[in-house]
Amino acid sequence: MASDQLVEFVRELYQTNEFIPLHAPTFNGNEKAYVADTIDSTFVSSVGKYVAQFENHIASFTGSPRAVATVNGTAALHTALHIAGVTRGDLVITQALTFVATCNAIYHMGAEPLFIDVSPISLGLCPKAMDLYLQEHAELTEQGCIHRETKQTIKAAVPMHTFGHPVELDELVAVCEKWHIALVEDAAESLGSYYKGRHTGTFGQCSALSFNGNKIITTGGGGMVLCASDDLGQRAKHVTTTAKVPHPYEFYHDEPGFNYRMPNLNAALGYAQMEVLESYLAKKRHLAQQYQAFFANSDVRFITEPAYASSNYWLNAILCPDQETRNTLLSETNDAGVMTRPIWQLMHRLPMFKHALRGDLTQSEFIEAHLVNLPSTPISG
Numbered sequence: 001m002a003s004d005q006l007v008e009f010v011r012e013l014y015q016t017n018e019f020i021p022l023h024a025p026t027f028n029g030n031e032k033a034y035v036a037d038t039i040d041s042t043f044v045s046s047v048g049k050y051v052a053q054f055e056n057h058i059a060s061f062t063g064s065p066r067a068v069a070t071v072n073g074t075a076a077l078h079t080a081l082h083i084a085g086v087t088r089g090d091l092v093i094t095q096a097l098t099f100v101a102t103c104n105a106i107y108h109m110g111a112e113p114l115f116i117d118v119s120p121i122s123l124g125l126c127p128k129a130m131d132l133y134l135q136e137h138a139e140l141t142e143q144g145c146i147h148r149e150t151k152q153t154i155k156a157a158v159p160m161h162t163f164g165h166p167v168e169l170d171e172l173v174a175v176c177e178k179w180h181i182a183l184v185e186d187a188a189e190s191l192g193s194y195y196k197g198r199h200t201g202t203f204g205q206c207s208a209l210s211f212n213g214n215k216i217i218t219t220g221g222g223g224m225v226l227c228a229s230d231d232l233g234q235r236a237k238h239v240t241t242t243a244k245v246p247h248p249y250e251f252y253h254d255e256p257g258f259n260y261r262m263p264n265l266n267a268a269l270g271y272a273q274m275e276v277l278e279s280y281l282a283k284k285r286h287l288a289q290q291y292q293a294f295f296a297n298s299d300v301r302f303i304t305e306p307a308y309a310s311s312n313y314w315l316n317a318i319l320c321p322d323q324e325t326r327n328t329l330l331s332e333t334n335d336a337g338v339m340t341r342p343i344w345q346l347m348h349r350l351p352m353f354k355h356a357l358r359g360d361l362t363q364s365e366f367i368e369a370h371l372v373n374l375p376s377t378p379i380s381g
Protein backbone atom coordinates (compact mmCIF):
# COMPACT_ATOMS: atom_id res chain seq x y z
CA MET A 1 0.00 0.00 0.00
CA ALA A 2 1.56 3.28 -1.11
CA SER A 3 0.98 6.26 1.21
CA ASP A 4 -0.01 8.61 -1.62
CA GLN A 5 -2.91 6.32 -2.62
CA LEU A 6 -4.15 6.34 0.98
CA VAL A 7 -3.77 10.11 1.27
CA GLU A 8 -5.73 10.58 -1.94
CA PHE A 9 -8.48 8.22 -0.77
CA VAL A 10 -8.86 9.95 2.62
CA ARG A 11 -8.92 13.41 0.97
CA GLU A 12 -11.69 12.19 -1.32
CA LEU A 13 -13.69 10.82 1.64
CA TYR A 14 -13.49 14.09 3.56
CA GLN A 15 -13.65 16.31 0.45
CA THR A 16 -10.88 18.62 1.62
CA ASN A 17 -7.30 19.64 0.92
CA GLU A 18 -6.90 20.98 4.47
CA PHE A 19 -5.41 19.12 7.43
CA ILE A 20 -7.47 16.01 8.34
CA PRO A 21 -7.45 15.17 12.06
CA LEU A 22 -7.74 11.67 13.55
CA HIS A 23 -11.02 12.34 15.32
CA ALA A 24 -12.67 15.75 15.72
CA PRO A 25 -15.92 16.45 17.57
CA THR A 26 -18.96 17.63 15.59
CA PHE A 27 -21.72 19.87 16.96
CA ASN A 28 -24.72 20.01 14.63
CA GLY A 29 -27.51 19.50 17.17
CA ASN A 30 -28.79 21.34 20.25
CA GLU A 31 -25.33 21.74 21.86
CA LYS A 32 -25.26 25.56 21.76
CA ALA A 33 -28.85 25.93 22.96
CA TYR A 34 -28.45 23.60 25.95
CA VAL A 35 -25.08 25.03 27.01
CA ALA A 36 -26.49 28.58 26.73
CA ASP A 37 -29.42 27.43 28.85
CA THR A 38 -27.09 26.45 31.71
CA ILE A 39 -25.47 29.91 31.58
CA ASP A 40 -28.83 31.71 31.47
CA SER A 41 -30.01 29.66 34.45
CA THR A 42 -26.69 30.26 36.36
CA PHE A 43 -26.62 26.49 37.07
CA VAL A 44 -23.28 25.84 35.40
CA SER A 45 -21.72 23.78 38.20
CA SER A 46 -22.56 20.45 39.85
CA VAL A 47 -26.24 21.20 40.40
CA GLY A 48 -28.62 21.39 37.45
CA LYS A 49 -31.11 19.42 35.42
CA TYR A 50 -28.78 18.29 32.61
CA VAL A 51 -26.68 16.05 34.86
CA ALA A 52 -29.64 13.82 35.71
CA GLN A 53 -31.04 14.01 32.16
CA PHE A 54 -27.69 12.99 30.67
CA GLU A 55 -27.28 10.18 33.23
CA ASN A 56 -30.78 8.87 32.51
CA HIS A 57 -30.23 9.01 28.76
CA ILE A 58 -26.97 7.04 29.01
CA ALA A 59 -28.58 4.53 31.39
CA SER A 60 -31.48 3.83 29.04
CA PHE A 61 -29.26 3.80 25.93
CA THR A 62 -26.87 1.25 27.45
CA GLY A 63 -29.51 -0.70 29.36
CA SER A 64 -27.87 0.03 32.73
CA PRO A 65 -30.00 0.32 35.88
CA ARG A 66 -28.02 3.44 36.82
CA ALA A 67 -25.33 5.70 35.33
CA VAL A 68 -23.34 8.26 37.33
CA ALA A 69 -21.63 11.17 35.56
CA THR A 70 -18.04 12.08 36.46
CA VAL A 71 -15.53 14.74 35.58
CA ASN A 72 -13.64 12.45 33.15
CA GLY A 73 -13.21 8.83 32.16
CA THR A 74 -10.21 8.22 34.39
CA ALA A 75 -12.27 9.38 37.38
CA ALA A 76 -15.07 7.01 36.30
CA LEU A 77 -12.60 4.11 36.20
CA HIS A 78 -11.13 5.10 39.58
CA THR A 79 -14.65 5.12 41.02
CA ALA A 80 -15.56 1.78 39.40
CA LEU A 81 -12.43 0.11 40.84
CA HIS A 82 -13.23 1.57 44.27
CA ILE A 83 -16.74 0.15 44.13
CA ALA A 84 -15.44 -3.22 42.92
CA GLY A 85 -13.51 -3.40 46.21
CA VAL A 86 -9.97 -2.96 44.93
CA THR A 87 -7.71 -1.95 47.81
CA ARG A 88 -4.07 -1.11 48.51
CA GLY A 89 -1.65 -3.85 47.49
CA ASP A 90 -4.09 -5.75 45.25
CA LEU A 91 -3.28 -6.88 41.73
CA VAL A 92 -5.59 -5.88 38.89
CA ILE A 93 -5.38 -7.74 35.58
CA THR A 94 -5.44 -5.59 32.47
CA GLN A 95 -3.96 -5.21 28.99
CA ALA A 96 -0.50 -3.81 28.26
CA LEU A 97 -2.14 -2.67 25.03
CA THR A 98 -4.29 0.17 26.37
CA PHE A 99 -4.31 3.91 26.96
CA VAL A 100 -2.38 4.87 30.11
CA ALA A 101 -5.56 6.00 31.92
CA THR A 102 -6.51 2.36 32.59
CA CYS A 103 -3.29 1.78 34.53
CA ASN A 104 -3.29 5.19 36.20
CA ALA A 105 -6.69 4.42 37.74
CA ILE A 106 -5.33 1.09 39.05
CA TYR A 107 -2.19 2.80 40.40
CA HIS A 108 -4.19 5.47 42.23
CA MET A 109 -6.16 2.77 44.06
CA GLY A 110 -2.80 1.74 45.54
CA ALA A 111 -3.03 -1.43 43.44
CA GLU A 112 -0.71 -2.76 40.73
CA PRO A 113 -1.50 -3.78 37.16
CA LEU A 114 -0.81 -7.34 35.99
CA PHE A 115 -0.47 -7.40 32.21
CA ILE A 116 -2.05 -10.17 30.17
CA ASP A 117 -1.94 -10.49 26.38
CA VAL A 118 -4.72 -9.40 24.04
CA SER A 119 -6.74 -11.52 21.64
CA PRO A 120 -6.09 -11.08 17.90
CA ILE A 121 -9.88 -11.25 17.39
CA SER A 122 -10.79 -8.28 19.59
CA LEU A 123 -7.44 -6.51 20.32
CA GLY A 124 -8.66 -6.65 23.93
CA LEU A 125 -7.93 -8.82 27.00
CA CYS A 126 -7.65 -12.48 25.95
CA PRO A 127 -9.70 -14.86 28.14
CA LYS A 128 -7.52 -17.87 27.22
CA ALA A 129 -4.29 -16.05 28.06
CA MET A 130 -5.80 -14.86 31.35
CA ASP A 131 -6.91 -18.35 32.38
CA LEU A 132 -3.54 -19.86 31.39
CA TYR A 133 -1.64 -17.25 33.43
CA LEU A 134 -3.88 -17.87 36.46
CA GLN A 135 -3.45 -21.64 36.19
CA GLU A 136 0.31 -21.16 36.30
CA HIS A 137 0.55 -18.37 38.87
CA ALA A 138 -2.56 -18.22 41.05
CA GLU A 139 -4.61 -20.24 43.48
CA LEU A 140 -8.12 -19.89 44.74
CA THR A 141 -8.32 -19.61 48.54
CA GLU A 142 -10.83 -18.49 51.18
CA GLN A 143 -9.39 -14.98 50.73
CA GLY A 144 -9.97 -15.03 46.97
CA CYS A 145 -7.58 -15.41 44.07
CA ILE A 146 -3.99 -15.20 45.34
CA HIS A 147 -0.84 -14.78 43.26
CA ARG A 148 1.41 -17.71 44.21
CA GLU A 149 4.71 -15.85 44.11
CA THR A 150 3.77 -12.43 45.54
CA LYS A 151 0.81 -13.52 47.75
CA GLN A 152 -1.14 -10.48 46.54
CA THR A 153 -4.89 -10.74 45.93
CA ILE A 154 -5.91 -10.56 42.28
CA LYS A 155 -9.04 -8.53 42.91
CA ALA A 156 -10.28 -7.35 39.53
CA ALA A 157 -9.80 -7.60 35.78
CA VAL A 158 -10.14 -4.57 33.51
CA PRO A 159 -10.62 -5.52 29.86
CA MET A 160 -10.62 -2.58 27.45
CA HIS A 161 -12.74 -2.55 24.27
CA THR A 162 -9.97 -1.32 21.96
CA PHE A 163 -11.15 1.26 19.39
CA GLY A 164 -14.74 0.21 20.20
CA HIS A 165 -14.34 -3.50 19.35
CA PRO A 166 -15.89 -5.58 22.15
CA VAL A 167 -13.73 -8.18 23.93
CA GLU A 168 -14.83 -11.82 24.19
CA LEU A 169 -17.16 -11.17 27.12
CA ASP A 170 -18.86 -14.57 27.66
CA GLU A 171 -15.45 -16.20 28.00
CA LEU A 172 -14.02 -13.41 30.16
CA VAL A 173 -17.04 -13.46 32.48
CA ALA A 174 -16.55 -17.24 32.85
CA VAL A 175 -12.81 -16.87 33.67
CA CYS A 176 -13.58 -14.10 36.20
CA GLU A 177 -16.27 -16.23 37.87
CA LYS A 178 -14.02 -19.28 37.96
CA TRP A 179 -11.27 -17.31 39.75
CA HIS A 180 -13.53 -15.03 41.88
CA ILE A 181 -12.22 -11.89 40.18
CA ALA A 182 -14.40 -8.77 39.75
CA LEU A 183 -14.95 -7.64 36.15
CA VAL A 184 -14.64 -3.88 35.53
CA GLU A 185 -14.92 -2.96 31.84
CA ASP A 186 -12.96 0.01 30.54
CA ALA A 187 -15.65 0.99 28.04
CA ALA A 188 -14.15 4.45 27.48
CA GLU A 189 -13.97 3.84 23.72
CA SER A 190 -17.07 1.72 23.25
CA LEU A 191 -20.24 3.79 23.69
CA GLY A 192 -22.55 2.36 21.01
CA SER A 193 -20.71 -1.00 20.82
CA TYR A 194 -22.58 -4.23 21.54
CA TYR A 195 -21.54 -7.76 22.45
CA LYS A 196 -24.16 -10.21 21.13
CA GLY A 197 -26.75 -7.43 21.25
CA ARG A 198 -25.94 -6.28 24.79
CA HIS A 199 -24.19 -2.94 25.33
CA THR A 200 -20.55 -3.06 26.42
CA GLY A 201 -19.98 -1.90 29.99
CA THR A 202 -22.99 -3.82 31.35
CA PHE A 203 -21.30 -7.16 32.04
CA GLY A 204 -19.65 -6.52 35.41
CA GLN A 205 -20.83 -4.69 38.55
CA CYS A 206 -19.64 -1.37 37.18
CA SER A 207 -17.69 0.03 34.26
CA ALA A 208 -16.48 3.33 32.85
CA LEU A 209 -17.23 5.50 29.79
CA SER A 210 -15.28 8.57 28.61
CA PHE A 211 -16.53 11.71 26.88
CA ASN A 212 -13.14 13.27 26.22
CA GLY A 213 -12.91 15.53 23.15
CA ASN A 214 -11.70 12.73 20.88
CA LYS A 215 -14.27 10.11 21.89
CA ILE A 216 -17.43 9.15 19.99
CA ILE A 217 -19.41 11.84 21.82
CA THR A 218 -17.91 14.54 23.99
CA THR A 219 -18.79 16.70 26.99
CA GLY A 220 -15.51 18.61 26.65
CA GLY A 221 -14.18 16.38 29.40
CA GLY A 222 -16.30 13.84 31.19
CA GLY A 223 -17.03 10.26 32.06
CA MET A 224 -19.74 7.95 33.36
CA VAL A 225 -19.85 5.00 35.72
CA LEU A 226 -22.31 2.35 34.50
CA CYS A 227 -23.74 0.44 37.46
CA ALA A 228 -25.44 -2.97 37.48
CA SER A 229 -27.92 -2.02 40.23
CA ASP A 230 -29.52 1.03 41.83
CA ASP A 231 -27.63 0.20 45.00
CA LEU A 232 -24.23 0.33 43.25
CA GLY A 233 -25.35 3.53 41.50
CA GLN A 234 -26.15 5.03 44.89
CA ARG A 235 -22.65 4.15 46.10
CA ALA A 236 -21.03 5.61 42.99
CA LYS A 237 -22.99 8.86 43.40
CA HIS A 238 -22.14 9.02 47.08
CA VAL A 239 -18.40 8.49 46.76
CA THR A 240 -18.08 10.87 43.75
CA THR A 241 -19.85 13.66 45.67
CA THR A 242 -17.44 13.81 48.65
CA ALA A 243 -19.45 11.06 50.45
CA LYS A 244 -21.75 13.76 51.84
CA VAL A 245 -24.78 12.41 53.67
CA PRO A 246 -27.80 14.37 52.39
CA HIS A 247 -29.08 16.93 54.90
CA PRO A 248 -30.74 20.34 54.42
CA TYR A 249 -27.74 22.18 55.93
CA GLU A 250 -25.36 19.93 57.91
CA PHE A 251 -21.99 18.83 56.49
CA TYR A 252 -21.43 15.19 57.35
CA HIS A 253 -19.28 12.81 55.28
CA ASP A 254 -19.15 9.13 56.19
CA GLU A 255 -16.08 7.93 54.21
CA PRO A 256 -13.14 9.41 52.25
CA GLY A 257 -14.81 10.63 49.07
CA PHE A 258 -13.87 12.09 45.72
CA ASN A 259 -15.06 15.30 44.11
CA TYR A 260 -15.63 13.75 40.70
CA ARG A 261 -18.94 15.44 39.81
CA MET A 262 -19.60 16.42 36.21
CA PRO A 263 -20.64 20.09 35.92
CA ASN A 264 -24.08 20.86 34.46
CA LEU A 265 -22.32 22.86 31.72
CA ASN A 266 -20.64 19.69 30.43
CA ALA A 267 -23.72 17.52 30.94
CA ALA A 268 -25.71 19.92 28.72
CA LEU A 269 -23.23 19.31 25.91
CA GLY A 270 -23.42 15.56 26.50
CA TYR A 271 -27.21 15.52 26.55
CA ALA A 272 -27.27 17.24 23.14
CA GLN A 273 -24.62 14.85 21.81
CA MET A 274 -26.71 11.85 22.89
CA GLU A 275 -29.52 13.11 20.65
CA VAL A 276 -27.29 12.60 17.59
CA LEU A 277 -25.35 9.50 18.70
CA GLU A 278 -27.38 7.10 16.51
CA SER A 279 -26.58 9.16 13.41
CA TYR A 280 -22.86 9.26 14.33
CA LEU A 281 -22.88 5.47 14.70
CA ALA A 282 -24.45 5.01 11.27
CA LYS A 283 -21.91 7.38 9.69
CA LYS A 284 -18.99 5.69 11.41
CA ARG A 285 -20.15 2.28 10.24
CA HIS A 286 -20.41 3.60 6.68
CA LEU A 287 -16.91 5.12 6.90
CA ALA A 288 -15.48 1.80 8.14
CA GLN A 289 -17.12 0.00 5.20
CA GLN A 290 -15.47 2.42 2.78
CA TYR A 291 -12.05 1.83 4.34
CA GLN A 292 -12.66 -1.92 4.31
CA ALA A 293 -13.46 -1.87 0.59
CA PHE A 294 -10.41 0.31 -0.12
CA PHE A 295 -8.01 -2.11 1.61
CA ALA A 296 -9.75 -5.27 0.33
CA ASN A 297 -7.11 -6.33 -2.19
CA SER A 298 -4.02 -4.86 -0.54
CA ASP A 299 -1.27 -6.21 1.72
CA VAL A 300 -2.80 -4.26 4.58
CA ARG A 301 -5.38 -5.82 6.93
CA PHE A 302 -8.26 -3.54 7.92
CA ILE A 303 -9.50 -4.32 11.44
CA THR A 304 -13.19 -5.28 11.42
CA GLU A 305 -15.60 -5.90 14.27
CA PRO A 306 -15.52 -9.45 15.71
CA ALA A 307 -18.31 -11.72 14.36
CA TYR A 308 -20.16 -11.67 17.70
CA ALA A 309 -20.17 -7.87 17.96
CA SER A 310 -21.50 -4.63 16.63
CA SER A 311 -18.71 -2.07 17.01
CA ASN A 312 -18.94 1.72 17.08
CA TYR A 313 -15.73 1.81 14.97
CA TRP A 314 -14.47 4.65 17.17
CA LEU A 315 -11.03 4.59 15.52
CA ASN A 316 -10.42 2.81 12.25
CA ALA A 317 -7.23 0.76 12.24
CA ILE A 318 -5.06 -1.26 9.90
CA LEU A 319 -2.27 -3.78 10.38
CA CYS A 320 0.69 -3.22 8.05
CA PRO A 321 2.65 -6.19 6.67
CA ASP A 322 5.75 -5.16 8.64
CA GLN A 323 7.03 -2.48 11.00
CA GLU A 324 9.01 -0.67 8.32
CA THR A 325 5.89 -0.22 6.16
CA ARG A 326 4.08 1.06 9.25
CA ASN A 327 6.81 3.63 9.95
CA THR A 328 6.87 4.88 6.35
CA LEU A 329 3.07 5.11 6.22
CA LEU A 330 2.98 7.09 9.49
CA SER A 331 5.58 9.63 8.43
CA GLU A 332 4.33 10.09 4.85
CA THR A 333 0.64 10.49 5.72
CA ASN A 334 1.38 12.93 8.56
CA ASP A 335 3.70 14.91 6.26
CA ALA A 336 0.84 15.10 3.76
CA GLY A 337 -1.52 16.58 6.39
CA VAL A 338 -3.54 13.39 6.93
CA MET A 339 -3.29 12.51 10.60
CA THR A 340 -2.51 8.89 11.38
CA ARG A 341 -1.22 7.46 14.64
CA PRO A 342 0.52 4.35 15.96
CA ILE A 343 -1.16 2.52 18.82
CA TRP A 344 -0.07 3.41 22.37
CA GLN A 345 3.33 2.11 23.48
CA LEU A 346 2.73 -0.95 25.63
CA MET A 347 2.25 -0.13 29.31
CA HIS A 348 5.17 -2.22 30.58
CA ARG A 349 7.53 0.01 28.56
CA LEU A 350 6.55 3.08 30.62
CA PRO A 351 8.84 3.84 33.59
CA MET A 352 6.11 3.58 36.25
CA PHE A 353 4.85 0.16 35.08
CA LYS A 354 8.07 -1.49 33.90
CA HIS A 355 8.31 -3.68 37.01
CA ALA A 356 4.68 -4.78 36.86
CA LEU A 357 3.98 -8.52 36.66
CA ARG A 358 3.13 -9.76 33.21
CA GLY A 359 2.39 -12.84 31.15
CA ASP A 360 3.44 -13.52 27.57
CA LEU A 361 2.65 -10.45 25.43
CA THR A 362 3.30 -11.77 21.91
CA GLN A 363 0.02 -10.55 20.38
CA SER A 364 0.28 -7.13 22.05
CA GLU A 365 3.82 -6.68 20.72
CA PHE A 366 2.78 -7.70 17.21
CA ILE A 367 -0.09 -5.22 17.17
CA GLU A 368 2.09 -2.47 18.65
CA ALA A 369 4.59 -2.93 15.81
CA HIS A 370 2.10 -3.13 12.92
CA LEU A 371 -0.95 -0.99 13.70
CA VAL A 372 -1.90 2.41 12.30
CA ASN A 373 -5.05 4.40 13.17
CA LEU A 374 -6.76 6.30 10.35
CA PRO A 375 -8.89 9.47 10.32
CA SER A 376 -12.25 8.48 11.84
CA THR A 377 -14.38 11.62 12.30
CA PRO A 378 -17.92 10.83 11.12
CA ILE A 379 -18.41 12.50 7.74
CA SER A 380 -21.33 14.95 7.70
CA GLY A 381 -23.97 14.91 5.00
Ligand SMILES: *Cc1c(COP(=O)(O)O)cnc(C)c1O
Nearest residue numbers: 072073074099101102188210212
Ligand atom coordinates in the same frame (compact mmCIF):
# COMPACT_ATOMS: atom_id res chain seq x y z
C1 LIG B 1 -10.16 7.92 26.82
C2 LIG B 1 -9.83 6.73 27.62
C3 LIG B 1 -9.97 6.71 29.03
C4 LIG B 1 -10.44 7.85 29.86
O1 LIG B 1 -9.90 9.04 29.50
P1 LIG B 1 -10.32 10.48 30.05
O2 LIG B 1 -9.50 11.35 29.17
O3 LIG B 1 -9.93 10.52 31.49
O4 LIG B 1 -11.79 10.71 29.86
C5 LIG B 1 -9.70 5.53 29.69
N1 LIG B 1 -9.31 4.43 29.04
C6 LIG B 1 -9.18 4.40 27.69
C7 LIG B 1 -8.78 3.14 27.03
C8 LIG B 1 -9.42 5.55 26.94
O5 LIG B 1 -9.28 5.50 25.61
